[in-house]
Amino acid sequence: MRRLDWEVSTLSGELGYRILKNYCRLESDIYRPGKIFQMEQNGWPGDWEGRTILALVLHGQVTKREPAFLKEIIEQLPKVMNASGYMGDVVREQEANEQQLSGHNWLLRGLMAYAGWKKDKNVWHMVVTIVEALYKPTLKLYDSYPTEIRGEGGACGSIGKVQNGWQLSTDTGCAFICIDGLAEYYQVTKDPDVELLLREMCRNFWKIDFIGTSMQTHATLSALRGVLRFFEITGEIQFLEQAIRIFGLYQQFGMTANYANQNWFGKPAWTEPCAIVDSYMVAMKLYQLTGELSYLELAHRIYYNALCFAQRYNGGFGCDVCTGKTEEVLKTKTDIFEAYWCCTMRGAEGLTEVVSDTVWQKDGDVIILNQNNIWTNIGEMRLELKTEYPQKGNFKVLACGGVPCSIKVYIPQFALESLCFRENTGENNIVLNGNFLQISYEGISMELTVEFEIPLREESVEYDGKKYLRYWRGEQIVGCLEEGIEGQIAAGMPTETLDKMIDMKGRAESEEYGIRILFPERGRA
Structure with missing residues (x-):
């Protein structure tokens, strides 16, 4: 299946509005050449820059408006590389920093996107250097990657300890994020050494006890996108089967009641739009590969009920509470109101993916x-x-x-x-x-x-061992700020949908807003 060609397409409407607001946010001061190389202070070399480059390339292609500062960022990038041609410290032989590998996944993808868009051979040379100098030396290291439970981490993640030659992050499993970028690189180059590395990474990735080790869901889903790309390249059914199995685990143990994510499997601390974007992309890819309509329906529900709610009034994206296990009312996670260091950039990929998925051939x-x-x-x-739609x-x-x-x-x-x-x-x-x-x-x-009509309808659901009534308007979960629900369906209860956060007047109003999306079953206290 081939998706929409941005070069001969024009977008308008609400999705166009969301894209333009995000595009504007990504041209504010912290994403400009003067600051972008000083912003990363949490030990993720290449991450901030890579996500920004990727986001600006995607927005530039969709809107056909040249990013205001992207060319300068690309021109200055070599000046902040180390002597080996990548960002951060030069890694010693038989050692790896999983946050460095994870961060460079986004730099790799951003540079590949730029090189493809602008046909820039110098940028492609940077891509090849990163693969040769940073990624290829990790061959044989993934067989010794530790997967035991780690300590609690913050919203940015940090290096906690060193084991088996690995500098390990509290974002458990983030070393596998780069299956994503390396699979894209292999699709272009068919480099046999990269193929060996991908096979080693995938083999060890699907051995992980995702629930037992509290694997980070963003790392899991980004890796899954790479696994699915590798399946498309090789045609080997094991890669598709493992992706289906692991995504099923995510749906059961890592997804919130409004189709967002728990940051770690089994630990509902906050949602993360990076993972929401990944989950949408995995669901759409699985629909493409299997033809199962349940994946298409899931992708729509992820977009309307999770990604749209996570976009803030300034166009950025932030984290929310995890509805289901501990929360029945969806609201922002006020201390991570906007994850401007990662999710605001990845939101660009989510929105532009929705554009691409509109028309297929x-x-x-x-x-x-x-x-x-x-x-x-x-x-x-x-x-x-x-x-x-979805208003009418x-x-x-x-x-x-x-x-x-x-x-x-x-x-x-x-x-x-x-x-x-x-x-x-x-x-x-x-x-x-x-x-x-x-x-x-x-x-x-x-x-x-x-x-067609968009009826208000009621659904009985079980979530984390509890029974609930959930209300829908089309593909959107709706709710009521009132506590009582008896008889309100027939009377036309006041409802809200989960896509209004972007229209709030500011942070204070956004943080005060909450919407009940799980209703205790009638008769329960």
Whole structure:
């Protein structure tokens, strides 16, 4: 499956608004050349810079607006590298700092994205140097990576102890994050030494007792994205099977009631938008690879109920309480209101991924998976999508020119009963096939209007051994700030959705805001 081509696409609507606010935040002073190389003070070499570069490249491509300071950052980067061509201390032979490896994953990905966008051979040379000097020497080290339970860590993580040649982080397992960037590098280069390293990393990654060692969920999910990419390259089914197994563990033991994450497996301290982004990307990739609609539905729920709530009024992204085990009311984690050192940057990848996932192509078919306002060119076809979802249940598809093809529009399960559609122009055959509205487009022109109700509905759920009632409006969890719920469904109880944090007037209002998303079952005290 091939995704939306940003070069011939234009975005508008709410998602466009979210992207622009985040883009503006990422051009504020702490992400500019004068400060960006001094900001990292917590022992994650390359992390701040790499996440920022990656975010700015993605925003620049989606919006077609050149990042204001990115070129200067790239030009100054070699000046802060060590003598071996990477950031931080030069690592001694047969030793590794897992935070350095993790941080350079984002630098590697950011530089690869920049080199691909700008066709810059000098930047690609920096990529190769990092792989040769920092990553290849870790071959055979991952077989001795310690995975026992570690001490409590802070929001930034820190090096706690040294064991088996590893400088270990309180963000347990972050050494495996770089499966992500190395798999992308291998996809381009087919470097046999990198393949050996990836196989060693993956082999030891899926031996981990994720729950028993309280593995960091962000590290787990970032690694999973690399595992899935490696499966796409090799076609070896074990990589897909392990990714499905581990993601299942995450859904059961690492996900909150509003589809965000616990920072560590089994330790609900706070959520982390970095991991929320990763979980969305893993779910969408698993849908692409397996065709299982449950993964597509999960991706939508992650976006609307976790990622949207985590975006702040200034465009950045911050951490929230972990609903479910200890919390029934979703609110911000006030001491980590904005994780400007990591999540604000990774939020850019999450938002731009949602853009990319709007329109896919497979075997000549056009497949619409997300409801966003966008127009794009697919060959000679001009395709335009208009919607007011999730506020209202409507969607319009306009197509003009091109060759005959099948256009498939995903319809969420809740909308099937009330679905109505009409073709305003053309004489194309339109049928509902499962969860997809399938249009046999004749290659001339078409305007299709789709309408559906977004009912308020009730669902009985069990979370962490407790029974709850949960209320939905479409794919969004809704709630009420009042305590009592008896009879309110029939009366039309006042509801809020989880995507309004971005429109708060400031930090004080944001921190005061809370929304109950788990309701004790009727009759329970």
